[in-house]
């Protein structure tokens with residue numbers, strides 16, 4: 001079976017948003033590898049910068065400090081060359097981050113059903129927001145609160161109960177559709193030369 005490829009190099013960094021367990025980290029890593037781009041996960045960058053895990057960060061400094069750090073780290077990452085950037089589930093709730101993502105990147109919402117999020121988040125701990133109380137109820141409330149913000153992303157892709165590579169296929173197809181329908185001004189970052197004038201790396205299609 002041939003897997004879909006992108007016909008062009010994405011003009012901007014690709015930012016994955018969505019709830020905990022949607023697959024931002026795992027799908028983001030696979031997407032980057034399929035497109036031949038660097039991958040970065042904002043949570044892992046925060047852990048590296050802070051020298052502790054996300055749960056330890058929440059314990060020591062609290063959620064507001066985490067959100068502040070998250071905003072700064074994402075702003076720094078959006079200054080870097082083209083890459084795939086997976087964010088933590090709360091990042092896109094921040095108005096400054098949303099504005100910056102809109103200006104510098106293309107955003108992709110990985111949307112998943114509640115029961116699937118519950119299943120996936122149960123497999124791996126390390127998510128302080130799900131530590132206390134009923135994770136399903138917490139995720140349900142977060143869904144209600146956050147979905148209207150995630151819906152502002154440029155592209156929405158369902159991250160269903162399918163093999164991860166199939167979800168990556170859907171992301172690539174939706175991204176291609178989206179790029180095909182972009183006016184030239186929006187297709188390239190304002191502070192970079194338009195992609196037609198830039199030297200093109202050889203291998204995005206593999």
Ligand SMILES: Nc1ncnc2c1ncn2[C@@H]1O[C@H](COP(=O)(O)OP(=O)(O)O)[C@@H](O)[C@H]1O
Nearest residue numbers: 019020021022023024025026027120162163164
């Ligand atoms: N088809 C799939 N798509 C995405 N994640 C999947 C899939 N199947 C299993 N998983 C697992 O679900 C979890 C998703 O978590 P993760 O990628 O960390 O999501 P997020 O970063 O959005 O919280 C991972 O353990 C991943 O291996």
Ligand SMILES: O=C(O)C1=C[C@@H](OP(=O)(O)O)[C@@H](O)[C@H](O)C1
Nearest residue numbers: 019020021043088089090127128
């Ligand atoms: O939804 C959130 O507020 C959070 C999601 C987590 O990332 P993932 O969405 O990658 O699990 C992590 O940033 C932190 O635990 C807070």
Ligand SMILES: [Mg+2]
Nearest residue numbers: 024025087088
């Ligand atoms: Mg993640």
